[in-house]
Amino acid sequence: MDSTSILLTLRLASVTTILLLLIATPLALWIATGRGPARRIVQAAVALPLILPPTVLGFYLLVGLGPLTAFGRFLIRLIGHPLAFTFTGLVIGSILFSLPFAVQPLVAGFTNVDRDLIDTARVLGASPWTVFRRIVAPLSRAAFLASAVLTFTHTVGEFGVVLMLGGDIPGVTRTLSIAIYDQVQEGQYAAANHASLWLVALSFLALLLLYARNSGRADAGIA
Amino acid sequence: MPESPEARLQHHHKLSVQCRVGSLNIDANLKLSSMWTILFGPSGSGKSSLLRAACGLIGSEGITLQRFQPDETWQTLQDANTQTPPHLRGLAWAPQHTSLFPHLTVRENVEFAAHHGQSRNTDHQSLVAESLRLFRINHLASRTPRDLSGGERQRVSLARAFATPHCKLMLLDEPFNGIDHTLRNELLPEMRTWLRDRGIPALSVTHDVEEALQLQAEVILLREGKVEAEGYVTKVLHAERDGLLQSLAKN
Numbered sequence: 001m002d003s004t005s006i007l008l009t010l011r012l013a014s015v016t017t018i019l020l021l022l023i024a025t026p027l028a029l030w031i032a033t034g035r036g037p038a039r040r041i042v043q044a045a046v047a048l049p050l051i052l053p054p055t056v057l058g059f060y061l062l063v064g065l066g067p068l069t070a071f072g073r074f075l076i077r078l079i080g081h082p083l084a085f086t087f088t089g090l091v092i093g094s095i096l097f098s099l100p101f102a103v104q105p106l107v108a109g110f111t112n113v114d115r116d117l118i119d120t121a122r123v124l125g126a127s128p129w130t131v132f133r134r135i136v137a138p139l140s141r142a143a144f145l146a147s148a149v150l151t152f153t154h155t156v157g158e159f160g161v162v163l164m165l166g167g168d169i170p171g172v173t174r175t176l177s178i179a180i181y182d183q184v185q186e187g188q189y190a191a192a193n194h195a196s197l198w199l200v201a202l203s204f205l206a207l208l209l210l211y212a213r214n215s216g217r218a219d220a221g222i223a
Numbered sequence: 224m225p226e227s228p229e230a231r232l233q234h235h236h237k238l239s240v241q242c243r244v245g246s247l248n249i250d251a252n253l254k255l256s257s258m259w260t261i262l263f264g265p266s267g268s269g270k271s272s273l274l275r276a277a278c279g280l281i282g283s284e285g286i287t288l289q290r291f292q293p294d295e296t297w298q299t300l301q302d303a304n305t306q307t308p309p310h311l312r313g314l315a316w317a318p319q320h321t322s323l324f325p326h327l328t329v330r331e332n333v334e335f336a337a338h339h340g341q342s343r344n345t346d347h348q349s350l351v352a353e354s355l356r357l358f359r360i361n362h363l364a365s366r367t368p369r370d371l372s373g374g375e376r377q378r379v380s381l382a383r384a385f386a387t388p389h390c391k392l393m394l395l396d397e398p399f400n401g402i403d404h405t406l407r408n409e410l411l412p413e414m415r416t417w418l419r420d421r422g423i424p425a426l427s428v429t430h431d432v433e434e435a436l437q438l439q440a441e442v443i444l445l446r447e448g449k450v451e452a453e454g455y456v457t458k459v460l461h462a463e464r465d466g467l468l469q470s471l472a473k474n
Contacts, residue, residue, distance in 0.1 A: 120322040122309040123278045123394075124336040124387055134339060138326050 002195055004171050005179040012087070012175060013155040016094040020102045020151050021144070023095065028106030029132070043107075050100045058164025061093050065165075085167045090175075093161040101150040109143020110136060142213070149210040153203045234291060235424045236277075236392055241285040244272040249448035255392070259415060259425040261435050263460065264445035270428040271319050273445070274394050277426070278316060279309040288312075290391060313391035315423075317398055321380040323368035329379050330355070330364040336387040347388060354386040357413055359406075373401035385417065393418060395427035399434060411437055432463040 031043050049057060065083040066072045076082050083089035113136050121131045137144075159177040166173030168182065176195055183192035236255040243249070249269045253262075262270050276286045279301060288300040290313075300307040315336070323332050333354055337347040355361050358378040368376055377400055384393060398414075399407045415438070418425050429435055435442060435456055442459040444452040452459045 114322070116318065116320060116322040117324060119275075119278070119280050119309070120316065120318050121324070121335070123280070123312070123314050123316040123318075124383065125310050125314075126335070126339050127310055130339045134335065135324060 002176070002179050002191070005174055005176045005195070006198060008087075008171065008174065009156055009176040012090055012094060013152045015091050016098060016155045017102075017148050017152045019091065020095050020098060021148060024099065024102035024106055024147060028103050029110055029136075031103070032107050032110035046103050047100045049097050054097060054158070054160025055164055057097055058093060058161040061089075061096070061161070061165050065089060065092070084165055085169060085173060087172055090162060090166045090173055093165045094155045094158060097158060097161045098151045098154045101154045102147045105143045105146040105150065106140065109140035109146075112143075113139045145213055146210060149206050153206045156199065156202055156206075236291070236426075237287070237289045237297075238273065238277050239287040240273055240276045242276070242282055244269065244281060247272070247448050249273070249276075251445065251448065251450050253426075253443055253450070254453075255424055255426055256441055257422070257424045259418065259427065259438060259440040261438060261440050261442045261456065262426060262428045262445060263430065263435050263442050265430055268445045269448040270430075270445055271396055274316075274396055274426070274428060277312075277392070277394060278314060279307065279312060313389060314394060315384040315387035315390040315392070316394045317380045317384040317396060319396040319400075319428075321368075321376045323371075323376055323379055323383075325368050328365050328367055329360060329371070332368070332379055333383045333386045336383045338388075350386050350388060354382040357385065357417060358382040358410065374403065374406075377401045381414075385414075390421075390423050393423050393425040395425060397429060398427055399429075399431070404433075407434065408437065432460060432466070435460055436464060 027042070027046065031039055031046070062084050063069065064072060065075060067076060067082065072082070083092065117135055117139075118131055121135050122128075126134065157177060158175070159181070162173065162175050162178055163181075166175075166178075168174050168178055174182075176199055180192050180195045180199075183189075183195065234254045235257040236253075238251075238253040238255070240249050240251050240253075247267070247269050249272055251269070251273060253260075253273065262273065264270050272281065275281050277288055279288075283301070283306050284303075287302045289297045289302075290300060292298050299305050300312055324335060327335060330351070333351050334347075337351050338344075355364060358381055360375065360378050360382055363371065363375060363379070368379065371379065377398070381395070381398055384395065399410075402410070411434075427438075438456065440456055442453065442456045443450055444459050457464065
């Protein structure tokens, strides 16, 4: 049983989910309420990881964060070591890779909030921040849950980006999906099966939580 | 045209709207007194749009809103160069479709206007309590909007508007929609007293002649986006009043 990989995977998914919700919320709010062509460009860029092969994203991150680019060299000088093949590097890759899964449900949730409620709250003296905190966010609770669960499960199942950017360092970057790949390469089918079952169970439980919480509620933006 | 100081003192707000909303061309100048003014007109005449314009909720071009200050100057809330955001206009609003916050209880809805869930003080609390009492919804305080009838929702929406502190202009869009006549006849004088005691001018929208006549107020008659007549209710709505009396006599 590869508990190191399981714990690493859970840690990566948790950190990614928390950071990504913080990033995705203002981004989704801007996409949902903003105007002008910049909004469409950002929306398309956010959705890009949906169709891009993960290896492409991983490759550019590997190069971009590494000593081959000015930005990468700046980063290395800033923190003292390359980000590739580290846990932090993995988190950055996961955030970019799972961005659409966090942003899309939130955009759908924010857009679904009745415009009249927002207008009424504003006229009654609520600042934009209060309107978000007291009206938009509570009415988008289902969307936040969908965003968190999808990000978490998607990060758990990540493979290409992790392989390109993280390599395969036990306890540092060898996540469950990488461990399974290694085990199959070495012909350890029983071990691979064991680890795979963990992934199936974890993902199923997360989705079950999502649908159980959302039952009887309006669709939160995922089909 | 220069206005005499007396005439200016009588006006509390000036709202001028020249814009197109949907298929309607609105071109109206409203002068509101410090009392209650009624915006009267058939549906589709642009009444709600005028209120929304005052709130700062429709486009920015062609709309001017000015308020007479205690220091006898006019404060511009909106014109070609100024656009005060809705929450800083000192307004209270009971919108046409009540728009109660579905995730909050009746009390929380009313409290939202009073302090937005932020630091509360005793002034706010008594304002909320008085407003709940005025609209006879104390017994509904812990219910959610989903469990209310149409008339009850309307009263909560009014209570929420009346609980807005430091309000400089009360905007009521068909305030008695769904409220039966008996209750309306009870509420109207009390609402007027409430506003008069606090010195809050009101602008209410209606297409109900009886309601307008009962208020005994200044009326602005709106038709197809333009002001057709303005003045005291019995003067402006005499034709409508005669019609109402005839239909009452027939019954």
